[in-house]
Amino acid sequence: MQQSDPNRDGEFLMMHGGLQSSFWAEATHTANYLRNRCVSRSIDRKTPFQIWTGQLPSLRRLRVISTKAYVLDKTSIKGKFKARARAGILVGYSEVTKGDRI
Numbered sequence: 192m193q194q195s196d197p198n199r200d201g202e203f204l205m206m207h208g209g210l211q212s213s214f215w216a217e218a219t220h221t222a223n224y225l226r227n228r229c230v231s232r233s234i235d236r237k238t239p240f241q242i243w244t245g246q247l248p249s250l251r252r253l254r255v256i257s258t259k260a261y262v263l264d265k266t267s268i269k270g271k272f273k274a275r276a277r278a279g280i281l282v283g284y285s286e287v288t289k290g291d292r293i
Contacts (some may be wrong), residue, residue, distance in 0.1 A: 200226070208257025214282055217292060221256060221283035252289065254281055260293050 201219030204210070210218060227239045228248040240248040254260075261276040269275050279293035 204256050208255075210257055210280075210282065217282040218256075221292075224284050224286065225253075252284070252291070254291070256281055256283070260291065262293050 200222035201215055204218040204222055205212065205214060208218075227243075228250065230236050230238055234242055238248055240246075258281050260279050260281040262279055264275055264277050281291055281293060283292035285292055
């Protein structure tokens with residue numbers, strides 16, 4: 192079986208999601224994030240994340256890349272009926288927080 196290349200996986204994510212080439216770093220980061228949560232035969236059917244942390248990875252927060260996402264805007268006081276979110280595009284996942292990269 193051929194080992195996948197993170198840059199090639201990132202290119203696939205960009206092409207599949209219709210993202211601009213300026214997002215190649217985000218796409219490569221996301222490809223690595225996803226690969227580290229996939230089972231590998233070479234490490235006894237465990238994930239690299241599981242080997243590193245000793246915990247099973249949670250896949251509950253995975254979403255389709257390049258879908259519409261909303262970010263809560265806490266910067267200013269809004270009126271009761273004013274929009275409190277800004278629209279964006281999901282480009283990846285954060286390693287340090289539970290938030291996504293928009």
